[in-house]
Amino acid sequence: MNKKVIIVVGILVVIIIGIVVYLFMQSSEDQTTAEPQNIVSNEAQEEKFSVSYQNVDITPGQPFDADAIAEEAEYSQIPSCAFEGTDNVSTYAHVEVTSAQINGKETVYSVYFLDDEVSTPEGVKITDDRAKVIETYGDNYEEAGNKITYTRGDVQLSFMIENDVVTSIEYVYASEL
Amino acid sequence: MKTKLRVITIVIIFLLLFIFFNRLLQPKYMDTLVEGSMISQYYHEPKDHEVVFIGDCEVYANFSPMVMYEKEGIKAYVRGSSQQLIWQSYQILKETLHYEIPKIVVFNVNSMRYDKNSKEVSEAYNRLTIDNMKWSQEKIDIIQDSMTEDETFLSYVFPILRYHSRYDELTAEDFEYLWKRKDNTYNGFLINKNIKGVTSLPIQRRLAEYQFSEECYQYLDKITNLCRENNIQLVLIKAPSLYPYWYDEYDEQIRNYANEHDVDYYNLKNYVDEIGIDYSVDTYDGGLHLNLTGATKLSEFFANLLKKNYDLTDYKGDEIYEEKLKEYKETIQ
Numbered sequence: 001m002n003k004k005v006i007i008v009v010g011i012l013v014v015i016i017i018g019i020v021v022y023l024f025m026q027s028s029e030d031q032t033t034a035e036p037q038n039i040v041s042n043e044a045q046e047e048k049f050s051v052s053y054q055n056v057d058i059t060p061g062q063p064f065d066a067d068a069i070a071e072e073a074e075y076s077q078i079p080s081c082a083f084e085g086t087d088n089v090s091t092y093a094h095v096e097v098t099s100a101q102i103n104g105k106e107t108v109y110s111v112y113f114l115d116d117e118v119s120t121p122e123g124v125k126i127t128d129d130r131a132k133v134i135e136t137y138g139d140n141y142e143e144a145g146n147k148i149t150y151t152r153g154d155v156q157l158s159f160m161i162e163n164d165v166v167t168s169i170e171y172v173y174a175s176e177l
Numbered sequence: 178m179k180t181k182l183r184v185i186t187i188v189i190i191f192l193l194l195f196i197f198f199n200r201l202l203q204p205k206y207m208d209t210l211v212e213g214s215m216i217s218q219y220y221h222e223p224k225d226h227e228v229v230f231i232g233d234c235e236v237y238a239n240f241s242p243m244v245m246y247e248k249e250g251i252k253a254y255v256r257g258s259s260q261q262l263i264w265q266s267y268q269i270l271k272e273t274l275h276y277e278i279p280k281i282v283v284f285n286v287n288s289m290r291y292d293k294n295s296k297e298v299s300e301a302y303n304r305l306t307i308d309n310m311k312w313s314q315e316k317i318d319i320i321q322d323s324m325t326e327d328e329t330f331l332s333y334v335f336p337i338l339r340y341h342s343r344y345d346e347l348t349a350e351d352f353e354y355l356w357k358r359k360d361n362t363y364n365g366f367l368i369n370k371n372i373k374g375v376t377s378l379p380i381q382r383r384l385a386e387y388q389f390s391e392e393c394y395q396y397l398d399k400i401t402n403l404c405r406e407n408n409i410q411l412v413l414i415k416a417p418s419l420y421p422y423w424y425d426e427y428d429e430q431i432r433n434y435a436n437e438h439d440v441d442y443y444n445l446k447n448y449v450d451e452i453g454i455d456y457s458v459d460t461y462d463g464g465l466h467l468n469l470t471g472a473t474k475l476s477e478f479f480a481n482l483l484k485k486n487y488d489l490t491d492y493k494g495d496e497i498y499e500e501k502l503k504e505y506k507e508t509i510q
Contacts, residue, residue, distance in 0.1 A: 008184045008187055008188060009187060012187065012188075012191050074376075074377040075376075075377065076376065076377045076378055076379055076463060077462075077463060078379065078420065078463075078465070079462045079463075079465065089379040091377065091379065091380060096379060096380050098379070112380065112382060114380060144385055144386070145385035145386040146385055147385030147386075158385075160383050160385060162383075167383055168382065168383045170382075
């Protein structure tokens, strides 16, 4: 074969190999980034936040069984602009539960307290002061604006604190949907 | 001579295969996820619009240029896309100005609430806006401004790098629209006739931060300056969606900005009664977007507002637009 043909074929082979290596590296990266997330999630499972309403577990990340809650909820759906899938929002007298289909199961995504009639299992409620939050959950939190957030496992617990008073409490599932 | 021919043949075959698979594996956005086709439809439209809308789904779902033409003879185009973020709106506007200089640019300010760290910023939405843009400096800039951590610039240049795993998801759509395109909108308006009225909405939650980010203000400044440099009247709007909530604190910031920069701002939610929107029938998804009847009411109202307050030409009787209007009416029957 002529030298020029060999060079051209060589260049094309190098390009193809380059693309294959790039794609291979991409999928390897995906795998390596996926593993630690699982480990973190498993390790932290023991000290995860949990929350219940009317004795029904509504912890973010856990399956949501609306029928198990005796109280009737106001129900709304929040669709995405373009993609399939919706958030289902159930508003009860004292909490609002947002759930979505995750891995084929209706799963709690967030729990938002609506008033001071409910408290966290550790005893903090809306209208408590900042000191009570810190005393109860410690000082290992992230602060952004007037919101402080504690993370345990794949659940985040946030308190909005305005003028030293807790004005909102929310649990959110922190894992990628 | 023979050698040269071999070289050329090999190169051509390689390039053709590369182009073919690059094209085949890329989503077509023609029958499914049509929101991804809207940005490119503009390129083959006549470029004589006096009003151009930029923004997110709140423009392409809520404003019908055909209704605005029928009502007031306005030639308008909606360059909207799903979750179009403000840094994208700026580049889309810049790109538009290469093709035409409208009299009015209408920007929906909903995206001011999202900065580059927002969880709403995602590759999936980036792709809907960017994938089908023509190559230009604006496309390069919009990619660089929009890329999330996991994205690469190269994957926008060679979509096969991103979509190589789609080979087992290919459908008839991928082959049918391999080389051709179809229009899914009327001047950027995406028709939705479904009805899903508002029954209840989630509680309006308190936010940790209501202040728009410095970054978003910088892009709003860029949009304002670009309009000013080109002698274009900028009109800021907030479409009358009920959700996600447009907080009073947001509204106040935009109102202040408009006053300080001498631009007009209309929060159209304040005009709902005048417009005649009935949220029990005029929305297709429980209050986020208007359906055809809602968008028709809003477009008639807004066309009238623009005609009364700005110097716009009455193009009624325009041959191309009359044809388009006829087709539009047949579609919405």
